[in-house]
Amino acid sequence: MALRDDKVTLAHGGGGKAMRDLIEEVFTSVFQPPGMEDQARLQAEALAEPGARLAFTTDGFVVTPVEFPGGDIGTLAVCGTVNDLAVGGARPLWLSAAFIIEEGTEVALLRRIVTSMAREAEAAGVRIVTGDTKVVGRGACDKVFVTTAGVGVIPPGRDMAAARVRPGDVALVNGVLGDHGAALLAARGDLALSTELESDCAALGHLMEAILAAAPNARAARDLTRGGLASALNEIAEAAGCGIELDETALPLRAEVTGMCELLGLDPLYLANEGRLVVFVPPEEAAAALAAMRTRPEGEGAAIIGTATPEHPGQVRMRTGFGGARIVDMLVGEQLPRIC
């Protein structure tokens, strides 16, 4: 049957037939969750393996605009949670998806978001197995918020953690930095910026498996979302109790992004990414890790960007192109734009 409305009304959140029609027609017909119960019931042999651990994570997505060059809130909601699992060394298995929808939101927009989610999930090898929808009055949320949670399995013996990084380890990223933040900034429209930039949004589970196959002693990885590369490195330096030294000339940056940042007084190291990670590996595995990253499309721009050092523990420094050095501190508040 076809939904009678082309916009979401409060009745679609009321627990009755209208809600069921919305859920069945827009959500479950696409996600095809297993079974008809309110909960997903799942089995995975990998979870029963002795020494395997379950990984569990969640992330809320509140991006404006909801659709942007290179993706939409649905793409983010799947990739973000897949990546939170992957950077910890977990193989992502299942996602939940909870939608908070503003009254008046177009059903067609929801369909596009759901289609994006299903596509990204399939590419990432995960299933969206359970969900929820709520409808709030006009003005009580910003079109649609999506919260995903993810369950994955960490194979026995795998233990990635920021605290395991030690001096000498090599830091790599998988591509140019800041595309997502810059693309969102431009898409907002109020800066009158014209650009071809697209979000870097991508699921990184397959990339992490390739890295771990090539560099089995990889210590830790982080996805570079809110706060960008700078924040992720500061967290790692603090947890590991060592310093991190970046080589400015080695950072993969797109001229368009650095140009936009100069114009607006932003620093690309703090821009959010949604398909980028930093990984620390022992020096003897760095070349293999780099090569493995470059075999995958989401790693073709991979680069070695720095090393962990015994000096200045807890601090991130950058050797600039002019031979100087500067501290790359953690942000105190926020750097606009807010993009995830």
Place this chain on the structure above:
Amino acid sequence: MALRDDKVTLAHGGGGKAMRDLIEEVFTSVFQPPGMEDQARLQAEALAEPGARLAFTTDGFVVTPVEFPGGDIGTLAVCGTVNDLAVGGARPLWLSAAFIIEEGTEVALLRRIVTSMAREAEAAGVRIVTGDTKVVGRGACDKVFVTTAGVGVIPPGRDMAAARVRPGDVALVNGVLGDHGAALLAARGDLALSTELESDCAALGHLMEAILAAAPNARAARDLTRGGLASALNEIAEAAGCGIELDETALPLRAEVTGMCELLGLDPLYLANEGRLVVFVPPEEAAAALAAMRTRPEGEGAAIIGTATPEHPGQVRMRTGFGGARIVDMLVGEQLPRIC
């Protein structure tokens, strides 16, 4: 250290130090998640048992007002997800909690919500192991939205499902109906109703285990949230392909709730509950199930309310106190108030 602000600002969502301070001081200091990584890493022997299944569910909470007699949005967010796991026969293990917070929200309110969540989680025997916070601009959400996801384990051989209900099975509820919906309605304040009513909000995992110990062949259970008892029974009747007959005189209703419903033209069978379930058991196990429910505080008002019938498949009917019968249909749209 103490947060410098007593209200949440956009900086608390920016990925920098302010965000970390908020998360550490308000959230993780209370929830004490295991480990310092972005993902929780967990093990449970019960999950590795041959034939065991993992249950996974999610629910978003957008209640107004955020605090109400008998609970707050945090109580709901824990109990709601615990109950979604429990009614499917799963033993709840772990929860995630994602917060979307409106700029300007009082930090003290967040602390109260977090305290409620920790208390309910402990009582329910689950741990809140991972989370996320986002801050949105003033007016972009309604104070705070909380989305929880839950993971539990379904022991080998346990298979509760609405489709398993068959004619002759007996339906029981664990207490008076509609307290949550009526309490929220009164708490809104715009009806000028004065009442002592409190939400029935409660976690039902221990109750479900007591029921299953006494009635091991229990077929299916549902928590009676949005849409109330009427919606849950319609879903079950449809999935099972049998009729359901309720006895109006057996329904546990509080005079205050029925009075308020009469005043406002509402039907208590559609009012939301947050600590009530309906369970179907074979007739020979009904007395044991009832007795087991009554041994627990959250089941002390338990009652047998009806039976599944071969007649009128898919339909819920109620024998009224006057000897007549009426159809208890599924809501088409929504019945105010929206309370979960």
